[in-house]
Amino acid sequence: MLRPLLLKLMVVGLLVLGGIAVFQDRLLYFPEGIDLPSLLAQTHRVKLQAWPAEGEFRGLVRSPEGTARGTLVMFHGNAGHAGHRTFYAGLARYGLRVILAEYPGYGPRTGKPGETVLVADALETLARVRRDFGGPVLLAGESLGAGVAAATYARAPESVAGLWLITPWDSLANVARHHYPWLPVKSLLRDRYDNLRHLADAKAPVAILVAERDSIIPARFGRNLYEQLHAPKRLWQVPGAEHDDWPGFVDEGWWAEMADHLLQSSGGWGSGASARAESALLRE
Numbered sequence: 001m002l003r004p005l006l007l008k009l010m011v012v013g014l015l016v017l018g019g020i021a022v023f024q025d026r027l028l029y030f031p032e033g034i035d036l037p038s039l040l041a042q043t044h045r046v047k048l049q050a051w052p053a054e055g056e057f058r059g060l061v062r063s064p065e066g067t068a069r070g071t072l073v074m075f076h077g078n079a080g081h082a083g084h085r086t087f088y089a090g091l092a093r094y095g096l097r098v099i100l101a102e103y104p105g106y107g108p109r110t111g112k113p114g115e116t117v118l119v120a121d122a123l124e125t126l127a128r129v130r131r132d133f134g135g136p137v138l139l140a141g142e143s144l145g146a147g148v149a150a151a152t153y154a155r156a157p158e159s160v161a162g163l164w165l166i167t168p169w170d171s172l173a174n175v176a177r178h179h180y181p182w183l184p185v186k187s188l189l190r191d192r193y194d195n196l197r198h199l200a201d202a203k204a205p206v207a208i209l210v211a212e213r214d215s216i217i218p219a220r221f222g223r224n225l226y227e228q229l230h231a232p233k234r235l236w237q238v239p240g241a242e243h244d245d246w247p248g249f250v251d252e253g254w255w256a257e258m259a260d261h262l263l264q265s266s267g268g269w270g271s272g273a274s275a276r277a278e279s280a281l282l283r284e
Helices: 002-028 036-046 082-094 115-133 144-155 172-179 219-228 252-266
Strands: 049-051 059-062 070-075 096-101 137-142 162-166 206-211 233-238
Touching: 036 049, 036 059, 036 082, 059 082, 070 082, 070 115, 070 144, 070 252, 082 096, 082 252, 096 115, 096 252, 115 137, 115 144, 137 144, 137 252, 144 162, 162 252, 172 219, 206 219, 206 252, 219 233
Parallel strands: 070 096, 070 137, 137 162, 162 206, 206 233
Antiparallel strands: 049 059, 059 096
């Protein structure tokens, strides 16, 4: 009687593992749709426009008042859509052209998200940015978007002047193992977003931001990524912040400091650290 019971348990276990493998996209991607007119109406107040144009929408763009000193392409996290990240558009006040890139299957764009799809689309976005605006181009990404940015850099390092990774992981497998220690996650994961591997040979400057109390991607994973990098690098830790609320823990001076840092990265690595941000900045 024990053998049939064990066989049934094995079958149930395999079905559970198979279900997780098949439906893991639903655990990783949480897209929210919106039609383009509604999106543009919501983001008009912060001077964001469709890019490259409404008929070939790939994201939202805000340009500085004067001549742009560089272009920052931001890849957002796994939930919502690009229109939920309008606070990044404020970096345009400091001389950056800001593009909030949108993924296939998110916002008004059609498609089904996945690592291969998102990275291929990001490479197309990068090529279009270079064609439309020239350089220098900085890639930024939050959470999942940090994985997209890192993988894009690995495939086109000559096109990228620097990286800004916000609440990143070292590898998705490590984060999955943290949340599901009872699962063989390394074997089950189809999309891996291995930032350690993608940035192993990085030479462009990398800025990393971690949230001290991050319960979704614990800060230790971002710090491990930072410690393993051989590229010029800097680490910011936002005290008291969670995964999504860190913008509420920094002030206007911090954004000015970050913009200054990114702009210097686009033309060569420099400090540019202000006294106000010094307490949050960890140097190598």
